[in-house]
Amino acid sequence: MSTPKKHELGTGVAIGLVVGGVIATVIAITDQSFSGPIGAFIGGACGAYVVYDKIGRSTIAGLLSGLLSLPFFLGLSQVFVIFGLIPLPLGPQPTFTELQSAVVVIALMDVLAGAVGGSILGAVHHPTTVQSEAATQPIPSGQMKYCIQCGALLSPGNPTCPHCGVKQPQMPG
Numbered sequence: 001m002s003t004p005k006k007h008e009l010g011t012g013v014a015i016g017l018v019v020g021g022v023i024a025t026v027i028a029i030t031d032q033s034f035s036g037p038i039g040a041f042i043g044g045a046c047g048a049y050v051v052y053d054k055i056g057r058s059t060i061a062g063l064l065s066g067l068l069s070l071p072f073f074l075g076l077s078q079v080f081v082i083f084g085l086i087p088l089p090l091g092p093q094p095t096f097t098e099l100q101s102a103v104v105v106i107a108l109m110d111v112l113a114g115a116v117g118g119s120i121l122g123a124v125h126h127p128t129t130v131q132s133e134a135a136t137q138p139i140p141s142g143q144m145k146y147c148i149q150c151g152a153l154l155s156p157g158n159p160t161c162p163h164c165g166v167k168q169p170q171m172p173g
């Protein structure tokens with residue numbers, strides 16, 4: 001299993017918004033309902049996956065991916081509408097004000113869905129810090145012993161030097 005690498009926030013958002021926009025468009029072709037937020041959710045998760053960080057940066061990556069997937073989705077779906085792949089809704093055409101409020105509502109849902117998707121990925125997919133914390137922990141100086149022969153650092157409880165093999169005198173404490 002290869003170790004994923006951390007990426008810049010911009011890289012994650014760029015990938016997330018494209019994935020979100022494409023998925024939203026694909027959903028829009030088959031089913032009109034909630035295509036934007038579903039795409040934003042998956043896009044936000046993808047963005048957070050690429051950024052590969054904990055909740056916080058992952059949430060921001062998801063939020064931005066979700067928000068920016070909307071103009072990408074609108075632009076892409078417009079192309080499909082022009083080519084007749086996405087049917088325009090029947091009935092009376094919405095007014096300009098109705099369209100504006102619809103875009104605002106979808107934008108808010110996209111932001112929320114993207115942030116949720118990013119947070120979930122940040123919770124399950126982030127670098128582990130257990131090893132680095134243990135590595136930076138200093139060894140208590142009172143427990144450190146050195147070989148009487150070569151001066152190599154001895155592991156605690158080992159009566160023989162791992163470097164030269166000389167048996168060490170047992171000191172109290």
Ligand SMILES: [Zn+2]
Binds near residue numbers: 163
């Ligand atoms: Zn030694």
